Amino acid sequence: MTPDETAIRNALEAAAGDRLASFRLGKDATTIVLEVGGLDQLGRDKLEIAVRGAVRDFDLPPLRIAQMAERGDGSPPKRGPRIIAVGSGKGGVGKSTVSANIAVALARMGVKVGLVDADIYGPSQPRLMASEGERPQAKDKKLIPVGTRYGVPMLSMGHLAEPGQAIAWRGPMAGNALAQLIDAEWGDVDTLVVDLPPGTGDVQLTMIQRFKPDGAVIVSTPQDLALMDATRAIGLFDKAGVPVIGVVENMAGYVCPHCGEESDPFGSGGAEAAAKTMGYDFLGRIPLTIDIRTDSDAGRPPAAGEGPVADRFADIARQVAEKAGLAEAASA
Numbered sequence: 001m002t003p004d005e006t007a008i009r010n011a012l013e014a015a016a017g018d019r020l021a022s023f024r025l026g027k028d029a030t031t032i033v034l035e036v037g038g039l040d041q042l043g044r045d046k047l048e049i050a051v052r053g054a055v056r057d058f059d060l061p062p063l064r065i066a067q068m069a070e071r072g073d074g075s076p077p078k079r080g081p082r083i084i085a086v087g088s089g090k091g092g093v094g095k096s097t098v099s100a101n102i103a104v105a106l107a108r109m110g111v112k113v114g115l116v117d118a119d120i121y122g123p124s125q126p127r128l129m130a131s132e133g134e135r136p137q138a139k140d141k142k143l144i145p146v147g148t149r150y151g152v153p154m155l156s157m158g159h160l161a162e163p164g165q166a167i168a169w170r171g172p173m174a175g176n177a178l179a180q181l182i183d184a185e186w187g188d189v190d191t192l193v194v195d196l197p198p199g200t201g202d203v204q205l206t207m208i209q210r211f212k213p214d215g216a217v218i219v220s221t222p223q224d225l226a227l228m229d230a231t232r233a234i235g236l237f238d239k240a241g242v243p244v245i246g247v248v249e250n251m252a253g254y255v256c257p258h259c260g261e262e263s264d265p266f267g268s269g270g271a272e273a274a275a276k277t278m279g280y281d282f283l284g285r286i287p288l289t290i291d292i293r294t295d296s297d298a299g300r301p302p303a304a305g306e307g308p309v310a311d312r313f314a315d316i317a318r319q320v321a322e323k324a325g326l327a328e329a330a331s332a
């Protein structure tokens, strides 16, 4: 395979995921076969558009795209655990903190949940879940998730990179590494909480299209700017046909470490109002507290403990479970 062909294949895989049945670069034609079983017409059209877009910048002989429906019965393709994606419009709003704590709270409810840190720019889950420095083993070319003391097996881009090394993933490379994290040996895990990279660019869109999350949770701070960004994040999931489970407002209200009084230096309620205006569910509000930061930095997710913050995460997780149909999974 020439290097060019590898690049084209990577781009195709990033766009089509396991829907790419075959690809052949001939002299007179570029033949791409897509597996479209279980997709409706709109889904098929979107897939083809994504594939055409992915190879647009390559100088190729004319494209010949064939669609085949091996699973012609309309059943969805066989896949692993269901995916709950956690996204945000911009960085630093606490998306990773909220993802980790939702996963821990779900595990406490009895959901068989795993955590994937897809944040290629700054993977922080190993620190949050006290699994820094772990290296996942592999079996039959599949990664085996790292166990954590919170009953949530996990995999992170941070586990794949050397500690302290900056990660400069290019799109297709990131897509392939992420695929390894999701398509891992998850055992009896039936739900994956996936902490997406912050923002709403192409990397995020490609990931969402490729891994087709079953639902999305949006994390936002109360500030206006963050809210506008959150709106963009919602738009991104809408565009990809991923149902938005709801919005979590983080860093809402400051809880004084001395007297426990809650004040609102950045305002609060903005995310709730915006979510409701747009017709999305509001899942809850997490205050800004020193304890959340210090405990998180020390690898102790507040949701694993007791107290008001743990209760709030439990409440958010309960709603996520209900809305994503995980409750039956937990009680089954």
Ligand SMILES: Nc1ncnc2c1ncn2[C@@H]1O[C@H](COP(=O)(O)OP(=O)(O)OP(=O)(O)O)[C@@H](O)[C@H]1O
Pocket (backbone or CB within 6 Å): 088, 090, 091, 092, 093, 094, 095, 096, 097, 098, 119, 122, 124, 198, 250, 251, 252, 286, 287, 288, 289, 290, 292, 293, 294, 296, 297
């Ligand atoms: N409710 C909170 N109270 C206090 N500190 C918080 C809260 N939520 C998050 N933090 C702190 O804010 C910082 C950023 O949080 P986090 O890494 O979860 O954000 P993120 O949106 O995932 O960021 P990034 O874009 O870097 O991935 C961390 O130091 C975290 O401990």
